[in-house]
Amino acid sequence: MASPSPTLPADFILDVHDLAAIILDTHSRTESLFSKAQLVEINRGITTPTTLPAHVFPPEWHNIVNGQKRLAYILKKDSTAVERVSIDTFAHPDGVKVPAGRELTRRDLEDVYWRCKTFNNGYALAYVAQHVFDRLPPTAKLRARTSAKHEVVCKPSDVTVAEIDVVPKEACLMIEYEPSPDLGPNYINETEHRSGFDRPGMPWVYLLIGEPRSENLEDDPRVVLDLVTSQIGGRGAGGEIFSLERGVDYHSKVLPKVAHELQSYKLSGKLQLSSGPDALRTHADALVELVLERLAKVANGADRFCRYCGRDSVEQRCSKCKTAYFCTPCHLLGWKYHKVWCS
Numbered sequence: 001m002a003s004p005s006p007t008l009p010a011d012f013i014l015d016v017h018d019l020a021a022i023i024l025d026t027h028s029r030t031e032s033l034f035s036k037a038q039l040v041e042i043n044r045g046i047t048t049p050t051t052l053p054a055h056v057f058p059p060e061w062h063n064i065v066n067g068q069k070r071l072a073y074i075l076k077k078d079s080t081a082v083e084r085v086s087i088d089t090f091a092h093p094d095g096v097k098v099p100a101g102r103e104l105t106r107r108d109l110e111d112v113y114w115r116c117k118t119f120n121n122g123y124a125l126a127y128v129a130q131h132v133f134d135r136l137p138p139t140a141k142l143r144a145r146t147s148a149k150h151e152v153v154c155k156p157s158d159v160t161v162a163e164i165d166v167v168p169k170e171a172c173l174m175i176e177y178e179p180s181p182d183l184g185p186n187y188i189n190e191t192e193h194r195s196g197f198d199r200p201g202m203p204w205v206y207l208l209i210g211e212p213r214s215e216n217l218e219d220d221p222r223v224v225l226d227l228v229t230s231q232i233g234g235r236g237a238g239g240e241i242f243s244l245e246r247g248v249d250y251h252s253k254v255l256p257k258v259a260h261e262l263q264s265y266k267l268s269g270k271l272q273l274s275s276g277p278d279a280l281r282t283h284a285d286a287l288v289e290l291v292l293e294r295l296a297k298v299a300n301g302a303d304r305f306c307r308y309c310g311r312d313s314v315e316q317r318c319s320k321c322k323t324a325y326f327c328t329p330c331h332l333l334g335w336k337y338h339k340v341w342c343s
Helices: 016-030 106-117 122-135 247-257 278-299 330-341
Strands: 013-015 037-043 069-077 141-145 151-154 159-168 170-179 188-195 202-209 223-226 243-246 259-261 266-268
Touching: 013 016, 016 106, 016 122, 016 141, 016 223, 016 243, 016 278, 037 106, 069 106, 106 170, 106 330, 122 159, 122 202, 122 278, 159 170, 223 247, 243 247, 247 259
Parallel strands: 013 141, 069 170
Antiparallel strands: 037 069, 141 151, 159 202, 159 259, 159 266, 170 188, 202 223, 223 243
């Protein structure tokens, strides 16, 4: 086990909701898969996509079975761009084609953005959270608060890995393309990323926070931290881009909206990422250090981060509690959760 971070006070109380926002923000600033791709079209399989020719779409797109819905995101990449794409620049400046009768809201844009950013990162981001917990001072505390006003306070060591298999109710195809005029006027390079097409299901991982008090889920007070609910089109019950829910609420209210569980969860030990790609492990380990650096700033009041999206250097404060900061677009989106604990 790594030694505790010397920059955090011994009595540090880590709010898990804040941590989740900071992890995802830090990840979005450093991931490489979609760093220079902007959204140009959303297609739900009802009409023919217009941005790219139909033959570009893989056979799986045309062979959805068992009533599973399908969704395609088409993203245009510019590998020469200097700046990384953020949520504010994710929509292509030439416009985004959306299904008839719909308009692209900020929340819709977030759903696409985070579905891309969390793609295939469930184990890596759970690993990051777990290793951040391991690096806290042993006398520190975790505080997990849900939008249903359920609270758990525990030691950093009171965290367990849970694994299940799920079948998303919506299969998502992400196509990233880049024109290559040097090879021909209509030539493109394209890469496909598929989520939810797996048969019979896809592995899913989350963390259980708190001491186990009962084998009965309804009596177990532990809180689920699922950092990648957005990968299968979900959100937390408070509208968060992740899930922080009491276990019974997660399994009965949050997850069923977007996926079917194939069996009950199984508990396991530490996530090591030993069998994954080296780049994934390298990115995850780097994230641990970056998140710990930010937590040190949070502890001394030097990181004014948005309580909804995790972005730092935010100026706008909640008009009620005067302590929580929010980006301007995030204030309304984050209020459903924040109002429960605002004081």
